[in-house]
Amino acid sequence: MANWLKSPATETQVTHGQRLWLYMLATVTMILLVAPTLIVIPMSFSESQYLEFPPEKWSTRWYGNYFGSSEWMLATRTSLKAAFLTMLVATPVGVLAAYGLHASRIRFIRVAFVMLITPMMVPVVLIAIGAFYAYVQLQILYTITGLVLAHTVLALPLVLIVTGAALKGYDMSQEEAARSLGAPRWKAFLTVTLPQIKFAVVTSALLSFLTSFDEVIVAMFISGGDNPTLTRSMFNALRDQIDPTIASISTIMILVTTLMMVLAQIFGQQKK
């Protein structure tokens, strides 16, 4: 230990001992980044209204509250449905756009690219009230269709960026080889290109799912009635009081997200 402290840590011969402050600061920061989220998990099993930690009495009453409430169940179903459908729409539409922009090197692809990533740059509140107004006109307010379309628009920039980056690292002459051997373009894409950008496409799909599942502001305006999302109901509950039921929902949401990311990792490993 003493030797390690005196050994150089950097190219400029600063020792580990001299950098202990940095190690401690970074460790504290990392704990503060992770702990507040993770601490919700044990707290959700607390019997008390005040969500003690560590819980004096363990109980699953907040989970009972959640699974027993028809409103929370409706909201959960809506969120899962919307997220799944957003994934199914945003992924092919986004991948097609990324491929189209990549392969056709015409002049206005730059304009098209900028337009497709605007959902990332325009403040979400503005998108939300704009969609709210448009949906009243189109009569798709409070429908799953409307929700899926809006979330697809929010997810498109991510699909475009992730898939676009993969296409840039892919050698298009492989597809040309397939075509010169007689494969039509779509077949060359499906059998030669797609398998090689598979990881990016799967990542795009998972990101689309999460974009929709976690989205609050747009859902606040255009979901409701028979189709309120989980985030919308959670947000409204948070504005009134600290409902411990939300701790159990949060735990479930953390698990869903983590599962998604682990899946992405597994697909990533397969590539190598």
Place this chain on the structure above:
Amino acid sequence: MQAVDLNAEGLRADERLERLKLFGLSSPALLLVLVILVLPVGWLFYVSFIGADGQFSLENYERMINRKSYSRIFMTTFQVSLVTTGLCILIGYPLAYFISQLPSKWAGLCMISVLLPFWTSLLVRTYAWLVLLQKRGLVNEWAMSLGLWDEPIKMVHNMTGTLIGMVHIMLPFLVLPLYGAMKSINRDYMNAAANLGASPRRAFWNVFFPLSTPGLFAGSLMVFVLCLGFFVTPAVLGGGKVIMVSMKIVSNIELFVNWGAASALGVVLLVITMAILWIASWFLNIEKMTGGGH
């Protein structure tokens, strides 16, 4: 000779057609963005210039200048965004530096601590802080049992809570690009600086830090712009005491059904955001940041 020319002409026409067809593949995406985003936002832009009497008027913008409550909202928004960005830099730079110096196995492990909150729902993280910081919450309880303070301190439903939540949520947006920039700095430069007799401090400030500034700049910009339009965290942790532009837009619609006022605020927010991104694009390659272009 002429046959060859005609052939070349035909090939060029074919190529143009092919390119247009390929471009057409992006039309579903473009159409969606157009209908769901561009047209409605364009309509909001139009509405912002319509007065209460239905005629063209600048009253929605004049209100922002004349009414104290509006200028206070803009001040709060800038304050919160600036302080959050500053705190993120102070906390995030050492962390990114620390991780960038680790061997890749350890760095991967430490990056999980940045990525885990990055992927976790914003609402869940905001809720976590609400629970932790409340009067009977964990932070007050622990601090009092350690004797740091005697009475529970109000840390939520005010500016303190808002800033704590915002910094926690924004930190990964700063650390990720910063870490990328630091990782790409060639370590031989530091070796060379040391060889040439620079003290560790001088080598850091004259060599390492300047090379990390593109990442720092990109990250800070991202954090600042995201803060400007932030809604959920200040709405929940601010308890009505911290009112940012986006919150005013929502209350203008939900409570007052005043589309003109809401649209004008939205337009100003959009213009400020775009101006910042545009100015930043002089210094930064935004397309490189987002992976676009060729």
